[in-house]
Amino acid sequence: MSLSKFFILCVLLERPMHGYDITSAVEQKTDGCCSPKEGTIYPILRQFADGGYVTFYLETVSGRERKVYTITDKGRKAFKIGLEEWMKITKSLELCVPIVERCC
Amino acid sequence: MSLSKFFILCVLLERPMHGYDITSAVEQKTDGCCSPKEGTIYPILRQFADGGYVTFYLETVSGRERKVYTITDKGRKAFKIGLEEWMKITKSLELCVPIVERCC
């Protein structure tokens, strides 16, 4: 799973969101390190919807139509696996912290 | 910085290594989540050498020639920045742990 996909699932975990909103949520969440553009997220969201990782419903807010995406159980499980991997890697990365502190 | 680049710098932080060795070190370090292939690491290592992030010397071990790569201060600094970003993201990801524990 790419980082973009991982973080899209991550922000949807908090609350349902529409695509445009997801972009800024991911950027915020990752402190600007991961900021997927529209050309990235819309294809991923369709993939996610096709694969059953998210569902969406249409909403019309002041004349503008939105697709609001909600994460499914399948999506949550996929994210959980990714999260466990992230934390496992974090543990071994923590050993590097004192080394870089010493050198830089 | 891609994850492959990040983890290559990470394993070189521990000790100088030759390319073939880096592959398995990264795979170990990341628990198999990130396992860059030869077609990935050799171009990156050349990029790193060109950019001054690593240096290398030639070594001949039982007839076989090796390039042993050592991380430089510049490489360490670059890794440090990546590591700080990683840890910052980890902090906000930690908020997700109780949520996925509850749901899955």
Place this chain on the structure above:
DNA sequence: CTTGACACCTCGATGATCAATGTATAGATC
């Protein structure tokens, strides 16, 4: 009535990565 923010989308180009292949040596196995 134009500009900017919102919200969707697509497409070609670029970049990252993989899978496959090639070269060569050492040492083990048969």
Place this chain on the structure above:
DNA sequence: GATCTATACATTGATCATCGAGGTGTCAAG
């Protein structure tokens, strides 16, 4: 002594991920 496996370098074309730029349309502010 032929063959196989592991080590070690490297390149190549294919594929996948992502970006940048553009297009559509609405609404509100200036």
